Amino acid sequence: MFDKAILVLRGVGQIAAFLSAMLSRSISFRLKLLRHSLTSSTAPPAGEPLNIVIIGASIAGYHAASTIAANLPPWLGYRVVVVEPRDHFHFTWVLPRFCVVEGHEHKAFIPYAGHLPAGSLDDGPGGAPSKVAWVRDRVASISPTAVRLAAGGADIPYAFLVVATGAGAGDALPNRVPADGKAEGLELLRRMQARIRDAADLVVVGGGAAGVELATDAKSKYPDKRVTLVHSRDAVMHRFGPRLQAAARDGIDALGVRLVTGDRVVSEDKDRRVAVLKSGREIPCDCLINCTGQRPDARLVAALSPASVSATTGHVLVRPTMQVRDPALPNVYACGDVCAPDPEEDSTAVVAQPNSRSAMRQAMVAAFNVLDAAEGRAPSNVYRPNWFDGVIKLTLGLDKSVSSVGDGKTELLFRAKDKDVALMVDGVWKRLGATPFEDDDTFLSKVKTKI
Structure with missing residues (x-):
């Protein structure tokens, strides 16, 4: 206590x-x-x-x-x-969610400049250089x-x-958006949403936060879809404390996500629609998403x-x-x-x-x-x-999450029911000086290609 x-x-x-x-x-x-x-x-x-x-x-x-x-x-x-x-700030924490849930993907791209001091990109008096030059x-x-x-x-x-x-x-997604422009990034997210939506057998590789969140989100949104999470370690969220590991496992089990630990995917046979594991085991797969570490x-x-x-x-x-x-x-x-x-x-x-x-x-x-x-x-x-x-907040489906605080000796968990499917991303926009969810080209007009 x-x-x-x-x-x-x-x-x-x-x-x-x-x-x-x-x-x-x-x-x-x-x-x-x-x-x-x-x-x-x-x-x-x-x-x-x-x-x-x-x-x-x-x-x-x-x-x-x-x-x-x-x-x-x-x-x-x-x-x-x-x-x-990049032409926008990429808020990567929401990417696993926005790879699954449609209609919110634009919220992951926050306009730049709002976090900088006002006027710092503008030239000074008499054509003096600006305080900040953005290339x-x-x-x-x-x-x-x-x-x-x-x-x-x-x-x-x-x-x-x-x-x-x-x-x-x-x-690639869901860890990072492999695109510099917002338009291309939005298209990549929408393609990922379509892949997950249309898949019958989804296999997610990697039991860190991104893999757990994407797998549980997909199963929560599409309960009839077969979702398998493959992790090479013995427990998901292995970098964190045992209580968070157990909570993650409970959330995975409660949703019906199949979990394979202590094994790894070595190849995908698209013709036979299977993922092949190092152990030789084969898992039905028509959509493979890699969420391994960076x-x-x-x-x-x-x-x-x-x-x-x-x-x-x-x-x-x-x-x-x-x-x-x-x-x-x-x-x-x-x-x-x-x-x-x-x-x-x-x-x-x-x-x-x-x-x-x-x-x-x-x-x-x-x-x-x-x-x-x-x-x-x-x-x-x-x-x-x-x-x-x-400190980490881990989502376990579209309406549940658990936050973990620990110092290696003591570990606290805080469970919550989430009401905002967009993960309260509007607050991040505000903290970065942007108006949710408005975009304009003011910043891009001040960007340079050279100094």
Whole structure:
């Protein structure tokens, strides 16, 4: 009983610390602006601004860009340059649900720019560069001083670099939308909905959150459909505590989803309409959906500094300051799913559960350290993986879910009846500064193809 109360209090403390850090920075920045306006008439430095380049604008990169832009003193002569190929923010948590349920797929694509400070994409007085430049492209390579764009090969020099390339590059639905444009992404989701709707024997591979959610959603929406979930481990949700594993198993069984554990799919015979398992077992299958885990997209850092990438997990290894482990690259940071703690810095540190909480905390640390370094101070903000980052809400059909909170010793479950089939995604739109569910081309009109 006391363990659970302590767990809750620690969670509240973590949230309070996060909000306090944001508030402290905001107050400090406003005081700097006030002091500067009272004591100096110096205009921003002439010439081209120094670039703080951020590669990727999923939750980590987008939050880092927003935090830096909101707290960047204009007299320092820096600007934020975001390089991101997609035209909308992809909210990946709802993808398993929207692969099954029709009519809500547009809600997974949130317009960019709303999370940035107002006017930061607009040119300054007299044609001065904007505080934030958004380049719709991919980065082909990085050097110690510049990033090279894939389209046209232009180089963008940087004073600081934040790598937020995430995980799952090349993955397909339901883990990621393999499309840069919203229109193509919507079409891919609708095709997936049709595949699942028309299937008689659906086989889902992978018993992590995406696989469990898609399998239970499909069985909940189509009770007469035969749905099989295949997982190579002995228990679904094996990265989490035993109580969540049991709750997931109960939800799967209650809906009538067939569960195969300790085995894996090795091939699909479409002519015979079967999935073939490693054990030799064959399962009727006319629709196979792969929901297996995602690998960090660390290719750019691996080419620049091979020693900064884990040979076992593929993560970019970072110090607690979110700087990459290579001492020759003190101005290069990484945050989000692409990175993990450097075991040489802390042998007890663990990889954070990939979710928005850990990504945002890492992004905040990286952003604050970049801001400090831009003002000539040594990076001193640190990120430590915390049990609270592992909080998860797992859907088990269209109207049920279970949330899990645990620190490895104590585990709390909160079961709920869900009324919103769209998983309250409107709240995420609002938090990212967008009006649910309105879309316009204002942001796209300010996007650049080069700097």
